[in-house]
Amino acid sequence: MQCIQYCDHYDALSDRASERLIQVIQDKPDATICLATGATPELTYRFFVEKIQKNHVDIRNVTFVKLDEWVGIPLHTPGTCESFLQQHIVQPLSLRPEQLIGFQSENIDEKECERVTDLIAHRGGLDLCVLGIGKNGHLGLNEPGTALEPCCHISRLDDQTRHHDMLKTAGRPVTHGITLGLKEILNAKEILLLIAGDGKQAAVEKYLTATVTTAVPASFLWLHDNTTCLLDGSRYSDR
Numbered sequence: 001m002q003c004i005q006y007c008d009h010y011d012a013l014s015d016r017a018s019e020r021l022i023q024v025i026q027d028k029p030d031a032t033i034c035l036a037t038g039a040t041p042e043l044t045y046r047f048f049v050e051k052i053q054k055n056h057v058d059i060r061n062v063t064f065v066k067l068d069e070w071v072g073i074p075l076h077t078p079g080t081c082e083s084f085l086q087q088h089i090v091q092p093l094s095l096r097p098e099q100l101i102g103f104q105s106e107n108i109d110e111k112e113c114e115r116v117t118d119l120i121a122h123r124g125g126l127d128l129c130v131l132g133i134g135k136n137g138h139l140g141l142n143e144p145g146t147a148l149e150p151c152c153h154i155s156r157l158d159d160q161t162r163h164h165d166m167l168k169t170a171g172r173p174v175t176h177g178i179t180l181g182l183k184e185i186l187n188a189k190e191i192l193l194l195i196a197g198d199g200k201q202a203a204v205e206k207y208l209t210a211t212v213t214t215a216v217p218a219s220f221l222w223l224h225d226n227t228t229c230l231l232d233g234s235r236y237s238d239r
């Protein structure tokens with residue numbers, strides 16, 4: 001079942017998403033939670049951190065997983081998914097290094113896929129996967145095309161993704177990414193898809209038609225039984 005919820009504005013979406021994150025941890029203190037990066041979840045993560053601190057939620061046994069990463073740039077470079085999660089999650093919550101599973105992607109190395117998916121499997125799979133949708137309809141770095149690679153893989157980025165805002169500070173062109181595949185994403189017990197930000201109208205409209213197509217990787221979420229899609233209703237209306 002897909003549950004589509006229109007929130008009044010970005011703050012409301014972020015508040016609702018952060019509440020769900022907290023609830024998942026309260027229900028399962030050793031949860032494994034996959035996190036997207038980018039502009040969309042920024043406020044969700046800020047609210048999440050604030051609520052953890054305010055309510056003294058025990059996160060010592062939670063493990064976070066980095067959904068995807070740019071390939072070929074040092075991980076500490078501003079604009080990497082790693083830097084994003086370090087800034088928005090790891091540092092404010094003082095997580096131990098082993099509480100973040102993530103691709104080491106400075107060099108192209110397919111073995112990283114096996115290493116990361118083994119670590120996830122070892123923890124019993126993902127309890128929650130927080131996702132955003134790309135302007136081209138991508139999920140993680142599963143890029144649109146005539147066919148999709150099902151599992152974790154190194155992907156060739158399309159032009160739109162190569163110009164993602166995060167990469168403005170990368171200091172060099174990035175052509176590839178490494179990402180959990182649709183198989184690992186759809187294996188999550190629960191998925192939270194956040195839709196906000198400019199320039200996604202076409203992709204979001206296609207997604208909302210509930211037609212599964214490789215042209216919009218996010219549309220594969222219609223195959224998942226427990227997905228909630230929160231939309232910023234000030235930008236994406238149901239009318």
Ligand SMILES: N[C@@H]1[C@@H](O)[C@H](O)[C@@H](COP(=O)(O)O)O[C@@H]1O
Pocket residue numbers: 036037038039040041067068069081131132133134135139140141161164197
């Ligand atoms: N690697 C990230 C994805 O994890 C993210 O979901 C997507 C959407 O980004 P934004 O939220 O900035 O639109 O962009 C990038 O590709």
